[in-house]
Amino acid sequence: MVLLCSLVVASSGPKWPEPVFGRLVSPGFPGKYGNHQERRWTLTAPPGYRLRLYFTHFNLELSYLCEYDFVKLSSGTKVLATLCGQESTDTERAPGNDTFYSPGSSLDVTFRSDYSNEKPFTGFEAFYAAEDIDECQVPLGEAPPCDHHCHNYLGGFYCSCWEGYVLHRNKRTCSEQGL
Known part of the structure; x- marks a missing residue:
């Protein structure tokens, strides 16, 4: 007797906050x-x-x-x-x-x-x-949240670096690759 099992993984997709x-x-x-x-x-x-x-x-x-x-x-x-x-x-x-x-x-x-x-x-x-909140929008006189590129999305932001640079553990600063 062969028992066949299938695993169904349901993806709920991105979870958006309830409207406030x-x-x-x-x-x-x-x-x-x-x-x-x-x-x-x-x-x-x-x-x-x-x-x-x-x-x-x-x-x-x-x-x-x-x-x-x-x-x-x-x-x-x-x-x-x-x-x-x-x-x-x-x-x-x-x-x-x-x-x-x-x-x-x-x-x-x-x-x-x-x-x-x-x-x-x-x-x-x-x-x-x-x-x-557009965390990437920086008021005058304040430091930007990211060294190179800031990407805003609903509920947060993330940083990325120019080609040839890597993102540090702090996820905000960039340094040349290989240093």
């Missing part, structure tokens, strides 16, 4: 928000991605240094923006058409209102999405 996107609104939106409100959202993207956030509606009480009602955007201990006011007043602290980006893969959004509002402010509506 959504909508944030202040409590009570599109109606007015109440006094003594606090809400915090912690948004997280996969490694190699950052978060993009923009506002489609913004109507908060305006105050000096946004000390009463505000939306604060932060990443770790770094405060990216503290926003208040209304789109129609064109204040420096209202987001207007600005788009905000997290420096890494997380973004905290905090909404806070104080004990009283003299007018019925309607709060905010914002949308966010994860987007690939």
Whole structure:
């Protein structure tokens, strides 16, 4: 008796991260928000991605240094923006058409209102999405991540060398072949 076995190897192909996107609104939106409100959202993207956030509606009480009602955007201990006011007043602290980006893969959004509002402010509506970080794009004054060639892909990057050079163990620096 001959027993025939076959091995089937299933290839799932590249594994893409689940989409990260959504909508944030202040409590009570599109109606007015109440006094003594606090809400915090912690948004997280996969490694190699950052978060993009923009506002489609913004109507908060305006105050000096946004000390009463505000939306604060932060990443770790770094405060990216503290926003208040209304789109129609064109204040420096209202987001207007600005788009905000997290420096890494997380973004905290905090909404806070104080004990009283003299007018019925309607709060905010914002949308966010994860987007690939282009690790090969180097800001002025910073060293490039690779000696010779940098290749960006979704979620990361890799380095390669010119012909006649080899890539070191650190996967970033190149040296002449045979040295």
